[in-house]
């Protein structure tokens with residue numbers, strides 16, 4: 055089999071976006087004359103569009119980072135990439151420039167609906183021939199098609215959030231750096247600095263809409279669906295790009311909050327609860343959510359999920375529109391008391 059075909063076969067064998075990215079870059083890197091390949095992440099921080107390398111070649115190996123983009127010291131303002139910036143502004147599919155690193159650089163933005171989060175960058179010393187551009191475009195098309203297939207299978211059709219299947223796949227490896235990937239230790243945002251000695255870890259929260267059946271019963275399923283979509287949007291804006299949000303089915307969502315302190319987790323989850331409470335849902339009016347959360351350090355994924363669920367159950371039983379932390383409930387004896395006295399309502 056020709057090398058390029060073999061690479062395409064290898065590329066479409068992946069079930070993970072980052073591995074797929076490494077694979078497409080490895081394919082492009084093997085084209086003759088190519089001196090550098092990178093995958094750039096495009097993101098906005100403090101209102102300014104930025105770029106940072108997410109996968110690049112280092113000592114002959116492709117390495118990736120899944121650290122938070124906004125805190126990456128290698129990020130640059132998009133204004134330093136004028137050709138790419140103009141291309142994205144004009145909703146273009148490629149940009150060429152002969153200025154960077156004394157070579158010729160081709161940028162290929164990956165459009166998802168109306169947005170570009172990723173862009174492949176290929177640099178060579180000679181100008182790109184028409185034939186070379188054709189080959190690259192073919193490889194890029196296969197990559198894009200496969201990328202959107204992967205994306206489709208990972209997401210919930212109504213809200214666009216990750217689905218339960220993706221949670222099951224991602225949760226167990228969430229804390230573990232991926233094979234062939236380098237994770238950069240990154241500082242927290244200024245308002246999230248931990249107090250000295252306060253441990254940083256990951257948190258899992260189960261978020262459930264309160265009395266959602268009543269929304270459906272009073273306003274109909276279409277309005278119920280709209281509430282789900284709007285709450286998904288609030289969830290997206292409440293967390294950092296690095297955190298993960300899943301729709302678990304029905305009116306239940308799960309959030310994996312990355313690398314933060316208990317204090318910040320409390321703040322962030324309560325901010326979400328308040329944002330939902332204050333949002334004017336068209337026709338429906340006021341909607342609230344309850345949330346149970348727990349650290350992800352101890353226990354199996356099933357146990358951790360069960361603990362967050364118990365904290366959520368407690369929040370529901372004690373007035374709804376609240377945030378409950380599993381360890382607090384155990385420490386205060388509230389959860390144990392509930393378990394001992396009320397076996398019928400246990401899961």
Ligand SMILES: Nc1nc2c(ncn2[C@@H]2O[C@H](COP(=O)(O)OP(=O)(O)OP(=O)(O)O)[C@@H](O)[C@H]2O)c(=O)[nH]1
Pocket residue numbers: 212262263264265266267268270274275276277278279282303304305370374
């Ligand atoms: N519109 C809409 N409703 C859904 C969807 N999935 C589940 N539901 C509804 O979500 C409601 C969940 O109701 P319950 O489990 O009784 O919970 P609840 O009314 O939210 O009450 P609490 O959770 O105890 O506050 C049911 O009416 C389901 O039909 C969906 O995709 N769209």
